[in-house]
Amino acid sequence: MAFFSVIIPLYNKENHIEETLKSVLNQNFQDFEVIIVEDCSTDNSNLKAESIISEKIRIIQHEVNKGLSASRNTGIQNSNSDFLAFLDADDIWHKEFLEKIHQLIQEFPKAHLFATNYVEVYSKKVAVSPSSNLNNFIKDDIILDFFESNLYQNIYCPSSLCVKKELFEKIGGYNTKINYGEDIDFNIRANSTFKLAYSNTVLVYNIMYAENKITNSGLKNKTITDFDFYEPLSVSDKSLKKYLDINRYMMASNYKKENDLVNWQKLKKGIHKNPEISGLNLKQRILLELPPFVLQLISKLKLAFLKKGKRFSSFN
Structure with missing residues (x-):
């Protein structure tokens, strides 16, 4: 073996x-x-x-x-x-x-x-x-x-x-x-x-x-993780709650870029309003509210810089 x-x-x-x-x-x-x-x-x-x-x-x-x-x-x-x-x-x-x-x-x-x-x-x-x-x-x-x-x-x-x-x-x-x-x-x-x-x-x-590349194909007709299913586990695990909410944020942003405001709103509701609990920083909370065309432009700029070896991130 x-x-x-x-x-x-x-x-x-x-x-x-x-x-x-x-x-x-x-x-x-x-x-x-x-x-x-x-x-x-x-x-x-x-x-x-x-x-x-x-x-x-x-x-x-x-x-x-x-x-x-x-x-x-x-x-x-x-x-x-x-x-x-x-x-x-x-x-x-x-x-x-x-x-x-x-x-x-x-x-x-x-x-x-x-x-x-x-x-x-x-x-x-x-x-x-x-x-x-x-x-x-x-x-x-x-x-x-x-x-x-x-x-x-x-x-x-x-x-x-x-x-x-x-x-x-x-x-x-x-x-x-x-x-x-x-x-x-x-x-x-x-x-x-x-x-x-x-x-x-x-x-x-x-x-x-x-x-x-699957991650480049968009979210239309795709099924993602059911974050709400794991919410009860996060009651006793603050880090898991942040992990759930940061992934909600990333998926919600992708939905909004694709003008899918129904799924954007659904995921946004699951993100705790207190940033100390959700883990989202001010930059991320602002980005989540921007109109789709602005998020699309930011994504194109980020990819252009990545192809030149430079990363700009909402995480810091």
Whole structure:
């Protein structure tokens, strides 16, 4: 049995899947299997994946397109390892990624989640660090308060996360009803119960310019996390309440940019009016009230600067 199962959902990533797979096969730590879940791509993704010859690779073909969450669940169900590392089919691992995750597993045996830092890649020459709320975290350690640490951007991306398999047996798999921001729902369930061992070392390249990027497709006809469902849990967890409200804010802003004022208003109502409880700063509360065309303009300007390697954030 391999130490790691590397799970790669694949849907219309023909321009990236080969490089992604090569980054896995070139790992320093070689005790792993690779499970590609091909979700009925309409391009040449499957052919590109099959062109990479390795006895480590298995390709599982969905009969119908089921989406990202279902593809991850298929990978989980077909894995043969105790530790499952997830990798999107357009992202890249540094050769030391699995080696570092293995080190975290050995050093922090009580943890069930293991992750490293990452950078967002906007072109072949431009990579930008996420806006982090991890103050003074300079070594490998247990994250004491996951939700407080993730009030800015997430400290890990889906491709920099490894999960002990038994976690899924206790909290269930990814929610297949959610097809936008499904990782938020998983993060709440997983990090409310289990410990996260984390390394601030950047070992994953999150490719932002890839085709068919879900987060670039808009919210129309999408299902997001039901934040109200987790509200009772936040009564005794102030950090979770802030995490719920900051994600409500981000989703509400996206709805407003798309002129969906019904869903904007619905999410806005769930944000606590007291900024000490919601965690929203003055800048964010102002942005939430701006008209759609202004938010659209701000988004375009932010993206233009990101492509030049400069980040402007409402978090600070």
